[in-house]
Amino acid sequence: MSNESYFVPQIVKNILSLYFVFTFNVDLQPTNTTMKSDTLVIIPTYNEKENISSIIQAVLEIKEHQFDVLIIDDNSPDGTAQIVEGIIAQQPDRVYLLKRAGKLGLGTAYITGFKWALQQGYDYITEMDADFSHPPRKLIELQDACAHQGADVAVGSRYLTGVNVVNWPMGRVLMSYYASMYVRLVTGMKVRDTTAGFVCYRREVLEAMDLDAIEFKGYAFQIEMKFTAHRMGFAVREVPIVFVNREKGTSKMNTSIFGEALFGVIKLRWESIFNKSRFQRKSRQLPPTTT
Numbered sequence: 001m002s003n004e005s006y007f008v009p010q011i012v013k014n015i016l017s018l019y020f021v022f023t024f025n026v027d028l029q030p031t032n033t034t035m036k037s038d039t040l041v042i043i044p045t046y047n048e049k050e051n052i053s054s055i056i057q058a059v060l061e062i063k064e065h066q067f068d069v070l071i072i073d074d075n076s077p078d079g080t081a082q083i084v085e086g087i088i089a090q091q092p093d094r095v096y097l098l099k100r101a102g103k104l105g106l107g108t109a110y111i112t113g114f115k116w117a118l119q120q121g122y123d124y125i126t127e128m129d130a131d132f133s134h135p136p137r138k139l140i141e142l143q144d145a146c147a148h149q150g151a152d153v154a155v156g157s158r159y160l161t162g163v164n165v166v167n168w169p170m171g172r173v174l175m176s177y178y179a180s181m182y183v184r185l186v187t188g189m190k191v192r193d194t195t196a197g198f199v200c201y202r203r204e205v206l207e208a209m210d211l212d213a214i215e216f217k218g219y220a221f222q223i224e225m226k227f228t229a230h231r232m233g234f235a236v237r238e239v240p241i242v243f244v245n246r247e248k249g250t251s252k253m254n255t256s257i258f259g260e261a262l263f264g265v266i267k268l269r270w271e272s273i274f275n276k277s278r279f280q281r282k283s284r285q286l287p288p289t290t291t
Contacts, residue, residue, distance in 0.1 A: 039126065040067070040068050040069070040125050041069050044110065045080045046073070048130040056087055060091065068095070074109065106218055107224075108217060114211055124200055125203065129198070138156055153205055153226065153235070154239055155199050155237070158241065160193065166245060183195070187223075189230050208234075209232070213278065220265070228279060232281050
């Protein structure tokens, strides 16, 4: 086809498009149905092959709001990362994977994910476990709390309306419950589930923090993030959930995590008194102006 024979119909098409847009508010141009979500769910993994496909599918199937998924895998020997790569081949615009060299800790996994999410422009960033202990459909309420109800940090709370934990040994329930009570007593936070790992952050919260200064890796990491947001003046709200113990795979909990939390809380409180600059918000970097 010659350039002339193509040019005239194209002009006619453009004129018709403008006519319909301005007269009937109808756009004749094709619509791109693949839209980038404003919310990212970060799921750290180590040996989660039994759960990973199902948890990703459960998140992607949520209709009320689109959630993208970032898996951060610590070189799982069971092939978790390879399963995720297969899912990415089918969902390249919704599922992402960062592979790390080995087990580097839960806290560093989330910090890596936070930085990636900010670079990609997400407005809401959520932490979530891979084992279904955090109900996927509660993602909707966490995101809504941050987007529409004034929360800067929304916490999926096991203890807001009593003790909502299923299939945990009583000893573990008591340890977790009283650990949160101990944290509230030492830090002065009003959050009832201070060790919760099901949390949504507005991007402004993460931008205000010096993420490289977050030092704890286990239970204390979750406390440190909430305490830092609290000390910076951000609104931390809780959303009630029912926490169900994992049915597949192996728990990553160990006694050293509790020890870190026990002494880490005291350190955080001490620093909030004698090193207040640590809890000051970072100034946002403005893009350079052009002349």
